[in-house]
Amino acid sequence: MKAIETFLEVLIFNSRWLLAPFYLGLVVGIGMLLMKFMQELIHVLPNILAASESEVVLAVLALVDLSLVANLLIIVIFSGYENFVSKIDTKGHEDRPEWMGQVDFASLKIKVIASIVAISAIELLKGFVNLSALLKSGGNTPAIWSEADQAIAWKVGIHIVLVISGVLFAYMDSLSERTHALKQKGIAEH
Numbered sequence: 001m002k003a004i005e006t007f008l009e010v011l012i013f014n015s016r017w018l019l020a021p022f023y024l025g026l027v028v029g030i031g032m033l034l035m036k037f038m039q040e041l042i043h044v045l046p047n048i049l050a051a052s053e054s055e056v057v058l059a060v061l062a063l064v065d066l067s068l069v070a071n072l073l074i075i076v077i078f079s080g081y082e083n084f085v086s087k088i089d090t091k092g093h094e095d096r097p098e099w100m101g102q103v104d105f106a107s108l109k110i111k112v113i114a115s116i117v118a119i120s121a122i123e124l125l126k127g128f129v130n131l132s133a134l135l136k137s138g139g140n141t142p143a144i145w146s147e148a149d150q151a152i153a154w155k156v157g158i159h160i161v162l163v164i165s166g167v168l169f170a171y172m173d174s175l176s177e178r179t180h181a182l183k184q185k186g187i188a189e190h
Contacts, residue, residue: 016085023081030073037066054129061129065122072115079103106173113166120159127155 044051044059051059078100082088090096103111 019080019085023077023085026073026077030070030077033066033070033073037063037070040066057129058126061122061126065119065126068115068119068122072112072119075099075103075111075115076108079108083108106176110166110170110173113162113169117159117162117166120155120162124155124159127152 040059040062044056048056078088078097082101083103083105087101090100
């Protein structure tokens with residue numbers, strides 16, 4: 001019976017390696033973002049002198065947006081792999097990020113929601129910068145809210161929900177840490 005238990009435990013423990021292809025897929029995702037980044041850059045550069053200020057701002061915001069998503073993927077890949085699969089042995093490499101190996105699952109959730117809020121804020125900012133184009137596309141709509149108004153309202157609403165979610169996630173983690181600290185303090189006193 002002990003042999004079966006040991007076999008099951010080894011099998012379950014080694015099943016963590018099934019996550020490795022997910023992280024490799026996310027690396028491919030970074031490559032895809034790089035291609036879109038380069039495509040956007042190549043699209044914008046030839047027309048930069050003829051572009052209006054708002055068009056340049058929108059183009060730069062699109063590049064920032066892509067880089068934020070790529071940064072988020074790196075954080076998820078590194079911390080996810082190290083938390084759930086195996087430690088990454090960089091042998092004291094000088095370029096090893098300081099946060100690597102220190103981002104636990106709770107911290108990862110906060111970083112992900114913060115990144116999503118930042119990406120949402122960039123999308124909202126792009127919407128505000130591009131407001132004149134949205135208003136022109138709205139046409140002469142007799143409705144109380146034009147399509148442009150509705151688009152901006154949805155972006156603002158989604159952003160507010162994401163910000164509130166982020167604050168609630170941070171608050172829940174703070175409560176969890178305090179509860180854990182109090183339990184540890186209670187154990188230490190006994």
